[in-house]
Amino acid sequence: QQQVKQSPQSLIVQKGGISIINCAYENTAFDYFPWYQQFPGKGPALLIAIRPDVSEKKEGRFTISFNKSAKQFSLHIMDSQPGDSATYFCAARKLNFGNEKLTFGTGTRLTIIP
Amino acid sequence: DTEVTQTPKHLVMGMTNKKSLKCEQHMGHRAMYWYKQKAKKPPELMFVYSYEKLSINESVPSRFSPECPNSSLLNLHLHALQPEDSALYLCASSLVDRGNQPQHFGDGTRLSIL
Numbered sequence: 001q002q003q004v005k006q007s008p009q010s011l012i013v014q015k016g017g018i019s020i021i022n023c024a025y026e027n028t029a030f031d032y033f034p035w036y037q038q039f040p041g042k043g044p045a046l047l048i049a050i051r052p053d054v055s056e057k058k059e060g061r062f063t064i065s066f067n068k069s070a071k072q073f074s075l076h077i078m079d080s081q082p083g084d085s086a087t088y089f090c091a092a093r094k095l096n097f098g099n100e101k102l103t104f105g106t107g108t109r110l111t112i113i114p
Numbered sequence: 115d116t117e118v119t120q121t122p123k124h125l126v127m128g129m130t131n132k133k134s135l136k137c138e139q140h141m142g143h144r145a146m147y148w149y150k151q152k153a154k155k156p157p158e159l160m161f162v163y164s165y166e167k168l169s170i171n172e173s174v175p176s177r178f179s180p181e182c183p184n185s186s187l188l189n190l191h192l193h194a195l196q197p198e199d200s201a202l203y204l205c206a207s208s209l210v211d212r213g214n215q216p217q218h219f220g221d222g223t224r225l226s227i228l
Contacts, residue, residue: 036219043118043120043206100145102159102217
């Protein structure tokens, strides 16, 4: 029940295209859903996050779509650029002040080709 | 540059050595975390400290010993590690007592056990 399923495992998108990564969860106690971007040799960096009472959140070229009834959420990267090539992790968190745990998806390796 | 600083960046040690990893943050965060990340995998939670007290231990072997000497520092003491402990060790921090505050990660220590 703690699992977060992420797909696809790898994704190749042409420059300027839309990259879409999907995640699904089971535990309805999750109440915060961040996305992290990780470059080789670096730690995960927060990209964008959403609460389940919001259906969509947009920050620049990055958009999270959230479907609470389906327990699914997705990351859309518009106008994908070579600099977006990285591994992306979705995550889900159950709020428990000071004892919070992030449950990560398995990751998507995104490659943007010219 | 991340606001969570980890040292050293790389560490090679033998199975009989004792070494320590250090993590520092000055964002006023009162929750700090250790994660282990193997190649092409998501981070796995090891320990959580809240207000300098250990609040979560994810059944980590005793050869890993965490310490939180003050609100800005987190250490991970290593002793008699095994080759399978080779991984990227990530530190993270977050605010406590406020909902929807993300975890901020450092860039990790790349640990190799000979």
